[in-house]
Amino acid sequence: MIPSRIATFAVNGATKYGAVTDRGVVDLSARWAKDFPTLREVIAAGALNRLAEDAARHPADHAIEAVTWLPPIPSPEKIICIGVNYPDRNAEYKDGSDAPKYPSMFLRNPRSFVGHETPLVRPKASAQLDYEGELVLVIGKAGRHITERDALGHVAGVTLCNEGTIRDWVRHAKFNVTQGKNFDSTGSLGPWLVPYLSESQIADVRLTTKVNGETRQDDRTSRLIFGFRYLINYISTFTTLVPGDVIVTGTPTGAGARFDPPRYLKPGDVIEVEADDIGVLRNGVIDEVT
Numbered sequence: 001m002i003p004s005r006i007a008t009f010a011v012n013g014a015t016k017y018g019a020v021t022d023r024g025v026v027d028l029s030a031r032w033a034k035d036f037p038t039l040r041e042v043i044a045a046g047a048l049n050r051l052a053e054d055a056a057r058h059p060a061d062h063a064i065e066a067v068t069w070l071p072p073i074p075s076p077e078k079i080i081c082i083g084v085n086y087p088d089r090n091a092e093y094k095d096g097s098d099a100p101k102y103p104s105m106f107l108r109n110p111r112s113f114v115g116h117e118t119p120l121v122r123p124k125a126s127a128q129l130d131y132e133g134e135l136v137l138v139i140g141k142a143g144r145h146i147t148e149r150d151a152l153g154h155v156a157g158v159t160l161c162n163e164g165t166i167r168d169w170v171r172h173a174k175f176n177v178t179q180g181k182n183f184d185s186t187g188s189l190g191p192w193l194v195p196y197l198s199e200s201q202i203a204d205v206r207l208t209t210k211v212n213g214e215t216r217q218d219d220r221t222s223r224l225i226f227g228f229r230y231l232i233n234y235i236s237t238f239t240t241l242v243p244g245d246v247i248v249t250g251t252p253t254g255a256g257a258r259f260d261p262p263r264y265l266k267p268g269d270v271i272e273v274e275a276d277d278i279g280v281l282r283n284g285v286i287d288e289v290t
Helices: 039-044 048-055 087-092 167-171 228-238
Strands: 006-011 014-021 024-027 068-070 079-083 104-107 120-122 133-139 155-162 187-195 206-211 214-220 246-248 270-275 279-287
Touching: 006 024, 006 039, 006 048, 014 048, 039 048, 048 187, 068 187, 133 206, 133 228, 133 270, 155 270, 155 279, 187 279, 228 246
Parallel strands: 079 246, 120 279
Antiparallel strands: 006 014, 006 068, 006 187, 014 024, 079 104, 133 155, 133 246, 155 187, 206 214, 206 270, 270 279
């Protein structure tokens, strides 16, 4: 059985949300916009599965080829990204350090992401555009000081991220990576949101990243240094998590910067981030037009 897939997309310049089926895209916003203007309100109401069930009763409104994919969550309050969260990724730094005691993290702004099948933009400021495939948790229920026991009850769904990075710009300062993580349109989210059903759905997901068909990253979420329950507990200690918040949970070893010589992205490349029972997030690369 194909899991439910709920997407945000555009048709003729209008932003919509709906269910992606083998028949095409069912426009749920056309039927539910009065109650839920965007997918973020759907999530806040805990209505993802309700709308997925409704979609099964309707024919497709749009061919898949007719839609422009957008990041699934419109205007999230927070996009929280976790760094160095796979064991081999820590070893990749070759600094002799033990696994970290606490997770590294940083924030990204929504403008730094595009949707599925929209090209990433290599900025004129740097040619060091890199890829990072990651699994993403989307928060569905608000909370502060959430216990690990209750953590996954706050998850609405999962999606994918190519957490594109401008490598030389993450080294401009001594203590932060913000600059290199927030260039416009350098990362992607999507292609859709798969509603969270149970811990088994995300406990041991195979996550891969391919560039032009070549597998560069390949690992499983069961190997995370900081698991999903811990991340939600830890993050909610210092900030209130709210519906629509995005937690990008870390990338495996194999990013382009770690090759010798580095293998950065260039125009014409195609990156595919894939995870079991979620899908494939695919993007090309173009140069910034000035």
